[in-house]
Amino acid sequence: MLKAVILIGGPQKGTRFRPLSLDTPKPLFPIAGLPLIQHHICACAKLQECKEILIIGAYTTNLMSQFISDMQKEYHVIIRYLQEFAPLGTGGGLYHFRDQIRAGNPTAFFLLNGDVCSDFPLRELWSFHEERPSALVTIMGTEATRQQSVHYGCMVREPSTKAVNHYVEKPNSYVSTLINCGVYVCSLQVFHTMAEAFQKKQDVFYSGNGQNGHPGYMSWEQDVLAPLAGTNKLYAMQVTNWWSQVKTAGSAIYANRHYLELNKENDKESSGQPSCHIIPDVFLHPSASVDSTAVIGPNVSIGAGVTIKAGVRIKESIILNNATINDHALVMYSVVGQDASVGEWARVEGTPSDPDPNKPFAKMDNTPLFNTDGRLNPSITILGECQCPNLFIIIIIIIILISFIYKGVNNFFFTILFYRYT
Numbered sequence: 178m179l180k181a182v183i184l185i186g187g188p189q190k191g192t193r194f195r196p197l198s199l200d201t202p203k204p205l206f207p208i209a210g211l212p213l214i215q216h217h218i219c220a221c222a223k224l225q226e227c228k229e230i231l232i233i234g235a236y237t238t239n240l241m242s243q244f245i246s247d248m249q250k251e252y253h254v255i256i257r258y259l260q261e262f263a264p265l266g267t268g269g270g271l272y273h274f275r276d277q278i279r280a281g282n283p284t285a286f287f288l289l290n291g292d293v294c295s296d297f298p299l300r301e302l303w304s305f306h307e308e309r310p311s312a313l314v315t316i317m318g319t320e321a322t323r324q325q326s327v328h329y330g331c332m333v334r335e336p337s338t339k340a341v342n343h344y345v346e347k348p349n350s351y352v353s354t355l356i357n358c359g360v361y362v363c364s365l366q367v368f369h370t371m372a373e374a375f376q377k378k379q380d381v382f383y384s385g386n387g388q389n390g391h392p393g394y395m396s397w398e399q400d401v402l403a404p405l406a407g408t409n410k411l412y413a414m415q416v417t418n419w420w421s422q423v424k425t426a427g428s429a430i431y432a433n434r435h436y437l438e439l440n441k442e443n444d445k446e447s448s449g450q451p452s453c454h455i456i457p458d459v460f461l462h463p464s465a466s467v468d469s470t471a472v473i474g475p476n477v478s479i480g481a482g483v484t485i486k487a488g489v490r491i492k493e494s495i496i497l498n499n500a501t502i503n504d505h506a507l508v509m510y511s512v513v514g515q516d517a518s519v520g521e522w523a524r525v526e527g528t529p530s531d532p533d534p535n536k537p538f539a540k541m542d543n544t545p546l547f548n549t550d551g552r553l554n555p556s557i558t559i560l561g562e563c564q565c566p567n568l569f570i571i572i573i574i575i576i577i578l579i580s581f582i583y584k585g586v587n588n589f590f591f592t593i594l595f596y597r598y599t
């Protein structure tokens with residue numbers, strides 16, 4: 178039996194994903210029609226041996242409960258959310274919930290960063306791990322450019338055995354172009370190594386050596402993976418398939434395009450028969466209403482309850498639930514927020530922020546909005562969620578207005594609200 182753990186961080190993380198993470202927790206942001214971590218869940222649930230998926234994060238349980246219950250219904254696997262009492266780092270939460278992971282005595286567990294996108298070749302990763310009996314952890318690795326590699330965990334492998342001899346998390350200078358994808362398979366004995374690492378951290382923390390943060394905080398990469406390198410217990414399987422992080426809002430459009438491509442077959446099923454002109458790949462929620470004269474695609478995801486009116490053109494964009502795109506508007510390289518409304522003939526156009534196509538193995542550059550010299554880094558356009566006024570308040574206002582119009586002093590609401598003046 179196998180299990181899977183997905184690390185999703187908490188509200189303090191995902192700041193570069195703002196404003197998209199202000200309304201929806203980043204792990205639940207829809208990409209190609211599915212919440213980001215549903216792609217992970219889907220990959221894990223495809224493995225018959227995987228019997229339980231544990232999602233570990235610092236978001237409050239009520240933010241996650243609806244999603245967890247929806248996932249339970251959709252996939253025939255146990256899915257639970259475990260909330261950290263404080264952000265414990267990539268290793269701290271894992272160690273804190275070790276008994277939950279070990280329960281039922283699984284052979285091994287997958288560990289997935291919630292903010293990466295891939296086709297998650299978990300079966301290959303598991304076979305690779307099984308073939309190496311001394312392996313405690315196998316890392317899925319990929320090639321990056323020399324310049325970008327330093328923003329990731331970098332590994333040097335023994336060419337014949339694929340054992341990792343050297344691991345440095347986000348090095349200051351170049352180490353290797355083989356980077357850590359944040360996808361692992363781990364044997365349960367890794368918790369012995371984690372116990373030692375945890376003990377060391379505790380000793381330092383309580384000896385008062387100026388250690389800040391929470392005593393339970395532990396970095397999976399720095400406190401566990403780095404010491405395991407060179408011991409023949411850490412291995413890396415290199416993949417060449419598409420893989421990307423989702424750090425900035427711009428990377429959502431890039432990930433959307435690739436997930437649409439990967440999930441083509443499912444999208445066809447869920448989309449039904451669209452009545453407008455579709456240029457693939459497109460995800461169209463069945464409840465969206467699209468005028469027959471609209472042209473949509475390529476690489477567009479349209480959420481539930483969206484209304485798209487006559488003559489609209491949309492490409493390379495994500496339209497979130499209940500948004501309205503009015504007649505003849507154009508939307509390109511943009512995210513349109515929930516309930517937002519794009520006016521007639523409006524032109525909403527962002528700048529694509531893709532990896533450099535001229536550099537082999539280039540990844541997304543997760544640049545900030547502004548450079549250090551204050552210049553704007555062009556990126557996708559985002560229309561935020563429309564904060565529609567509360568229906569209850571609207572009804573009260575209408576009743577008050579009617580009361581004034583008819584000047585009915587006996588009017589119940591008028592009397593209650595203005596009894597002092599009557």
Ligand SMILES: Nc1nc2c(ncn2[C@@H]2O[C@H](COP(=O)(O)OP(=O)(O)O[C@H]3O[C@H](CO)[C@@H](O)[C@H](O)[C@@H]3O)[C@@H](O)[C@H]2O)c(=O)[nH]1
Nearest residue numbers: 184185186233234264265266290291292329330357358359
């Ligand atoms: N539960 C929990 N999850 C956390 C916490 N902190 C981070 N995470 C989750 O752990 C994953 C990694 O988060 P980061 O700390 O932001 O690391 P990173 O910059 O993405 O780098 C990691 O991933 C790269 C690949 O995307 C790797 O190359 C790198 O080595 C490292 O593992 C994300 O899914 C994040 O949500 C925490 O305190 N608690």
